[in-house]
Amino acid sequence: MTGMQVGTLWGIGVGPGDPELMTLKAHRLIAAAKVVAYPAPDRGDSFARAIAAGAIAPGAAEIPMRVPMRAERFPAQEVYAEAATRIAGHLEAGTDVAVLCEGDPFFYGSFMYLFARLAERFPVEIVPGVSSLGACTAALKRPLTARNDVLTVLPGPLPDAQLKARIKAAEAIAIMKVGRHLTRIRALLDAMGLTANAGYIARASLADQHVSPLAEAPDEAPYFSMILVYRGADPWLS
Amino acid sequence: MTGMQVGTLWGIGVGPGDPELMTLKAHRLIAAAKVVAYPAPDRGDSFARAIAAGAIAPGAAEIPMRVPMRAERFPAQEVYAEAATRIAGHLEAGTDVAVLCEGDPFFYGSFMYLFARLAERFPVEIVPGVSSLGACTAALKRPLTARNDVLTVLPGPLPDAQLKARIKAAEAIAIMKVGRHLTRIRALLDAMGLTANAGYIARASLADQHVSPLAEAPDEAPYFSMILVYRGADPWLS
Numbered sequence: 001m002t003g004m005q006v007g008t009l010w011g012i013g014v015g016p017g018d019p020e021l022m023t024l025k026a027h028r029l030i031a032a033a034k035v036v037a038y039p040a041p042d043r044g045d046s047f048a049r050a051i052a053a054g055a056i057a058p059g060a061a062e063i064p065m066r067v068p069m070r071a072e073r074f075p076a077q078e079v080y081a082e083a084a085t086r087i088a089g090h091l092e093a094g095t096d097v098a099v100l101c102e103g104d105p106f107f108y109g110s111f112m113y114l115f116a117r118l119a120e121r122f123p124v125e126i127v128p129g130v131s132s133l134g135a136c137t138a139a140l141k142r143p144l145t146a147r148n149d150v151l152t153v154l155p156g157p158l159p160d161a162q163l164k165a166r167i168k169a170a171e172a173i174a175i176m177k178v179g180r181h182l183t184r185i186r187a188l189l190d191a192m193g194l195t196a197n198a199g200y201i202a203r204a205s206l207a208d209q210h211v212s213p214l215a216e217a218p219d220e221a222p223y224f225s226m227i228l229v230y231r232g233a234d235p236w237l238s
Numbered sequence: 239m240t241g242m243q244v245g246t247l248w249g250i251g252v253g254p255g256d257p258e259l260m261t262l263k264a265h266r267l268i269a270a271a272k273v274v275a276y277p278a279p280d281r282g283d284s285f286a287r288a289i290a291a292g293a294i295a296p297g298a299a300e301i302p303m304r305v306p307m308r309a310e311r312f313p314a315q316e317v318y319a320e321a322a323t324r325i326a327g328h329l330e331a332g333t334d335v336a337v338l339c340e341g342d343p344f345f346y347g348s349f350m351y352l353f354a355r356l357a358e359r360f361p362v363e364i365v366p367g368v369s370s371l372g373a374c375t376a377a378l379k380r381p382l383t384a385r386n387d388v389l390t391v392l393p394g395p396l397p398d399a400q401l402k403a404r405i406k407a408a409e410a411i412a413i414m415k416v417g418r419h420l421t422r423i424r425a426l427l428d429a430m431g432l433t434a435n436a437g438y439i440a441r442a443s444l445a446d447q448h449v450s451p452l453a454e455a456p457d458e459a460p461y462f463s464m465i466l467v468y469r470g471a472d473p474w475l476s
Contacts, residue, residue: 022261023253023260024257106383111381124379126375126377134342137342141357141364143344145346148396150396153388153391169403
């Protein structure tokens, strides 16, 4: 093994869903990758892989990380530990591994679970991607932040009291991972008198994207859904 | 003019600086654009144009929006008003106009000044881009947010009391547009005992990118610089 160069772990953001929202750099690196890893559900297709499908080389080895969709963290941690071992094998053999990450690798992504296991042993490079936040603002066609606005990004699963306190303190608010919390969050924003200031976006940038005022959102939201709230004056009218 | 189709105003994010961090979509649309507009300083080159330079078609008409770098808003507003008039002329004639936006068009960008003037009269499409936030997290090689972390994005020019209150309330903090506020913000973070949790990034994704712990930041920061602060436990070690 003397003098042998280890491979690099690439965390590559593939953007919010539309394959054309991949960066030129992501596209080039994925096309050149001999080994590609990506998160996937228990059964069915990986969203990250679907975004990048047109770029993956036909002969590339693939490492799907099938994460059970349950509340407990332990099964997921086992999946990442096993994937990290397989990926480490390729890196030790001198082969780069491209990990496909939905949106941006370090913006609420699962890439950090591999990063935590491998970053001290191998070189890591991160390729930032268009985040769901950018895609949702674009879909809503309304500026999110301007000048000295404070933006707060809140995960939807947070309890009401925390959401409320933090919504009050910001000019622009993005509530991520709305999913099954939609009804509760809508009631909270209603009670705060903010429904008229809020937009709802699901599956941003995809062909079946949904964009509407929050008041017109459906009752069931997919995991990839977001609420954007604009407090105070409309920034672009001032 | 009956039946004549007006052009579309495209707000196109060109990403944080590395031309390869443009999206495939941005690249395609810029290459096809007959009219390209972009912000520029009083004198010298436009950063947005420099990022997209390799994509702009040789014969494209260009509308630089030369914004005086002064504190007063009025000269800038005049520049945008004049640019909006020129752009409206092209749109009325049925020609699309591509506006090049550093980072993401609706994330603290100046595109909103054109949007405010033109969105009610013409169709607008937004192409999200990789934001400076994504580029800075990637440069620092450290996950910014995970699971139910709250992220707060703060403009550096905000007064100390506001910065302090909001830093206290978030797990992850991005302070944008640090520039001439670096010394003041560093003193504030020092007083809060957070210097060891903070990273400093300037000109992220460019060849002369600077990345360091905040304690090792130079005394002078360019406008495009950011401080990232991680409060509480290291998310990827938990």
